[in-house]
Amino acid sequence: xxxxxxDGDAFGSMLGTVNALRxxxxxxxxxxxxxxxxxxxxxxxxxxxxxxxxxxSADLAIATDCSDERRMGKAGEAIRALGIPLINIDxxxxxxxxxxxxxxxxxxxxxxxxxxxxxxxxGIPVDAAAAQCLxxxxxxxxxxxxxxxxxxxxxxxxxxxxxxxxxxxxI
Numbered sequence: 001x002x003x004x005x006x007d008g009d010a011f012g013s014m015l016g017t018v019n020a021l022r023x024x025x026x027x028x029x030x031x032x033x034x035x036x037x038x039x040x041x042x043x044x045x046x047x048x049x050x051x052x053x054x055x056x057s058a059d060l061a062i063a064t065d066c067s068d069e070r071r072m073g074k075a076g077e078a079i080r081a082l083g084i085p086l087i088n089i090d091x092x093x094x095x096x097x098x099x100x101x102x103x104x105x106x107x108x109x110x111x112x113x114x115x116x117x118x119x120x121x122x123g124i125p126v127d128a129a130a131a132q133c134l135x136x137x138x139x140x141x142x143x144x145x146x147x148x149x150x151x152x153x154x155x156x157x158x159x160x161x162x163x164x165x166x167x168x169x170x171i
Contacts, residue, residue, distance in 0.1 A: 001014065001030070001031050001032060001061065001062070001063050001064075001066075001072055001075045001076060001079065002014040002032050002063065002064050002065050002066060002072075003032075003065055003066045003067075003071040003072065003073075004032070004033055004034065004071055004072075004073045005034065006032050006034070006037060006040075006065075007140060007141070008040065008136050008137055008139065008140025008141065008171075009065050009110045009111050009112055009137040009140055009141040010032070010064065010065040010111070010137075011032075011036075011037065011040045011043060011046070011133070011136070011137075012043065012110075012111075012112045012133045012134055012135070012136040012137025012138075012140070013064035013065045013089065013110070013111035013112045013114075013115045013133075013134070013137050014030055014032070014049075014064045014065070014133075015030060015043050015044065015045045015046060015049075015130075015133040016112055016115050016116070016119075016126075016130045016131075016133035016134035016137065017062055017064055017089070017115055017119075017130075018030045018045050018048070018133075019044055019045050019127065019129035019130035019133060020115075020119050020124050020125070020126055020127070020130040021124070022045075023124070023125060023127045023129075023130065024124055024125070029048075029050060029053070029056055029058065030045065030048055030049045030050065031049065031050040031051070031052065031053050031056075031075045032049060032051070032073075032075060033051060033052075033073040033074050033075055034051065035049055035050070035051035036049045040136070042170060043132060043133050043136060044128075044129035044130075044132055044133060045129065045133070052074065052075070052078070053075055053078035053079065054078070056078070057082070058079075058082060058084055059084060060084055060085050060086075060087070061079040061082070061084055061085070061086045061087070062086070062087045062089060063076065063079075063086060063087070063088050063089070063090075063098075063099065064089045064090065064111050064115060065089075065090055065091070065092075065110075065111035065137075066088065066090060066095075066098075067090060067092035067094045067095045067096065068094070068095070068096040068098060069096065069098040085100045085101070086098075086099045086100050086101075087099055087100070087101045087102075087103065088101070088102045088103065088104065089103045089104075089111060089114055089115055089118060090102075090103075090104045090111050090114060091104070091105055091106060091108045091109070091110055091111050091113065091114050092104070092106065093106040103118050105117065108154075109138065109141055109142050109147065109149045109150055109151075109154050110137045110138050110140075110141035110142065111137060111141075112133070112134040112135075112136070112137025112138050112141070113134075113137075113138060113154060113157060115134060115137075116134050116157055116160075116161070126160075126161070126164050127164065127165065128164060128165025128166070129165075130164075131161040131162070131164035131165045131166035132161075132165065132166045132167060132170070132171075134161055134166065135158060135161040135162065135166030135167075135168065135171060136166075136171045138154065138157065138158050138161070139158075139168065139171045140171075142154070145158070
């Protein structure tokens with residue numbers, strides 16, 4: 001899941017995670033209260049986003065780009081009601097560490113950059129579908145790499161995502 005009123009980083013980090021995990025054979029259900037924002041329909045896996053988790057069961061939940069539990073909305077409430085472990089992957093300095101596992105790096109420019117670091121750390125490959133989503137979050141949260149927190153490392157990650165199949169001009 002991701003935060004309410006999702007932006008490019010929210011959809012990109014959620015769907016990048018979804019596509020990478022599906023690439024290693026996991027069953028993954030993306031959800032955000034408002035469902036898909038049409039301008040992000042080009043992202044791989046976007047058509048699978050559910051607006052509710054009613055009737056869904058799961059073993060694990062992952063929240064991306066959420067600085068606090070309240071921002072997960074009804075989807076977050078449904079996950080808490082399931083009583084399953086929650087991994088919180090984010091980049092906001094204000095993150096409240098609400099997960100059972102918190103992967104929060106305020107030095108990254110976007111949640112997608114944090115997701116990419118995590119995927120690489122645990123050895124989950126980033127295919128073209130995941131790369132497109134993660135690159136979208138990098139591009140949108142940095143206003144096309146124009147924010148002052150963009151580093152050479154950020155640009156290197158963007159280059160790796162493009163090499164993996166991310167299409168910058170489409171974003």
